Amino acid sequence: MTRINCGIPAQLTSIHTENSEVTAAELYSDGIHILQFQDYVGNVSELRNNDLILINGKVWSKHPYPSSIEKICFYSVAKIIDGHILVEDANRVRVWIPNKKPSIQIGDFIKYDFISKDITVIENNTANDFLSLDIxxxxxxxxxxxxxxxxxxxxxxxxxxxxxxxxxxxxxxxxxxxxxxxxxxxxxxxxxxxxxxxxxxxxxxxxxxxxxxxxxxxxxxxxxxxxxxxxxxxxxxxxxxxxxxxxxxxxxxxxxxxxxxxxxxxxxxxxxxxxxxxxxxxxxxxxxxxxxxxxxxxxxxxxxxxxxxxxxxxxPPPTLNDRLEILTSKESTIPHEKLPIKEIVKRTEGFSSAELCAIFTEAIQLAVDHEREKISELDFIQGFNIVEKTRKKNGREYIS
Known part of the structure; x- marks a missing residue:
């Protein structure tokens, strides 16, 4: 049995008897629905503009308890664009609503009536330390x-x-x-x-x-x-x-x-x-x-x-001395055996700082894979080879 009190609450905005259609606007979003009379459960002649209905898939029905719909909500204003405002409730749920008040500012606290579309400003944003929700x-x-x-x-x-x-x-x-x-x-x-x-x-x-x-x-x-x-x-x-x-x-x-x-x-x-x-x-x-x-x-x-x-x-790309400092400093933070830092420095001309650090990242991956407690010389050399191969594949070169 289909429950008649389940669905998305919407308000009828127009009724077209000639083509058996009604237009309904969702109360809590910008959703618009074109609905066919034949899908309606009940007496079509009872429908009037501004009636409240429930939409469940392609089935819709007149709301049996319209007074139970929450008509008034309180929001803070997060954004103002093209005649609409983005508002946020206490649960950080955001919806767009039409803005009929040019004086509204970001950060204002408002009361909004989903039925009448009226906006009442409860508290204006006047604090100097205000931080917009969007920033x-x-x-x-x-x-x-x-x-x-x-x-x-x-x-x-x-x-x-x-x-x-x-x-x-x-x-x-x-x-x-x-x-x-x-x-x-x-x-x-x-x-x-x-x-x-x-x-x-x-x-x-x-x-x-x-x-x-x-x-x-x-x-x-x-x-x-x-x-x-x-x-x-x-x-x-x-x-x-x-x-x-x-x-x-x-x-x-x-x-x-x-x-x-x-x-x-x-x-x-x-x-x-x-x-x-x-x-x-x-x-x-x-x-x-x-x-x-x-x-x-x-x-x-x-x-x-x-x-x-x-x-x-x-x-610019790190110089030889820069590369030596970067690799030596990174080496001091990681458990390692004796590593050929100076030899690798000579082979990394044009490498960025991030790519130099990536050598250690790859070496650590290899050491962990082999369950070693320290980076070995072989791990370090293979890490360099991996990064160098990636650079060549991506065509990395310095752009002055």
């Missing part, structure tokens, strides 16, 4: 265990970058004596695996400031205006942080490609939004933007001028 995932929590000393190799590069942040974040008051402002941003460029993102996390750990980590492709949305809104919310939250903040944009080329006559409207809007945000914040507030890219030539030139990204630091 919370971008807030990276640094660890106390990361320091500049944990970045092996690249000693001169790391020293330059360390001085840059010390001057522009720790010594900004001295800059004012020269009637100068701190830099707004720094761009890390170089091949994948050279440690750009890792160094950014070290900086977050060193300065203990709110650190927003944005992966370029992850911020891109199919919704018009959504990416720009998220970007604006992140910069807004950073600017409201009393002690300052750092924003790290990884793979910035994905959201700020060079604009051409062939660029899509989405690409153009996102670049312009980033330019607006870079120009809009005050560097005196201890806000710094770090960006990284593997394709520096593809970034819009307007971002690379002083006043936006004031410094560009290129991460």
């Amino acid at each position: 919370a995932p971008y807030l990276y929590k640094p660890t106390d265990t990361l320091h500049y000393e944990n970045f092996y190799g690249y000693s001169s590069l790391v020293s330059r970058i360390k001085r840059f942040f010390d001057i522009n974040l720790r010594k900004k008051d001295l800059l004012k004596k020269y009637n100068s402002h701190p830099a707004k941003g720094i761009l890390f460029a170089g091949n994948p695996g050279t440690g750009k993102t890792f160094l950014g996390k070290i900086i977050a750990s060193e300065f203990k400031l709110p650190f927003y980590l944005i992966n370029g492709p992850s911020i891109i949305s199919k919704w018009v205006g959504d990416s720009e809104n998220t970007l604006h919310s992140i910069f807004r939250a950073a600017s409201q942080s009393a002690g300052g903040a750092i924003i790290f944009i990884d793979e910035i080329d994905a959201i700020a490609p060079a604009r051409t006559s062939l660029s899509s409207q989405h690409d153009t809007r996102l670049v312009e939004q980033l330019l607006t945000e870079m120009d809009g914040f005050n560097s005196d507030n201890n806000i710094m933007v770090i960006a990284s890219t593997n394709r520096i030539d593809s970034i819009d030139p307007a971002l690379k001028r002083p006043g936006r990204f004031d410094r560009i630091e290129v991460f």
Whole structure:
């Protein structure tokens, strides 16, 4: 026996007697259904607009207990796009609802009537420490265990970058004596695996400031205006942080490609939004933007001028001395027999830092497979061969 009180609650929005159809809108989502009269269980003549029904597969019926439907729900506003708002309830369930109030802001607490579609603002967002539900995932929590000393190799590069942040974040008051402002941003460029993102996390750990980590492709949305809104919310939250903040944009080329006559409207809007945000914040507030890219030539030139990204630091492939430091430092953290580090160093020209560490990863896999308690010389050599073979297969080469 079919239960008549099971199904998705919906409201009839139109009735078409000439073609025996009714249109129903789901109460708790944007779902729309076109339903045939012949599937209806009961007297069709009793149907009226705004009646509540239950939909179960292709079977639908008039709701036997309409008063039992929860008509009022309370939400916080997470996103506002194109006449609709994305709201979230106490159980973190999200739904889109139409927005009839232009004054509603992200973070407002509202009451919504699913029957009348009325929205009542219960509490406005006025807190300076407000963090949008949509940007919370971008807030990276640094660890106390990361320091500049944990970045092996690249000693001169790391020293330059360390001085840059010390001057522009720790010594900004001295800059004012020269009637100068701190830099707004720094761009890390170089091949994948050279440690750009890792160094950014070290900086977050060193300065203990709110650190927003944005992966370029992850911020891109199919919704018009959504990416720009998220970007604006992140910069807004950073600017409201009393002690300052750092924003790290990884793979910035994905959201700020060079604009051409062939660029899509989405690409153009996102670049312009980033330019607006870079120009809009005050560097005196201890806000710094770090960006990284593997394709520096593809970034819009307007971002690379002083006043936006004031410094560009290129991460080249590790030198012989860098490779020796990286492998020796990694060796000291792992149980091992005597390993031919110096011989392997000579054979790893062009390897990235990540690929050098991958040699040990492969060696550990081999040692575990053979149930050895230490990495043997053979494990290490075979690990190198595996990584080298992978590099050749993928056609890895340094792009200057």
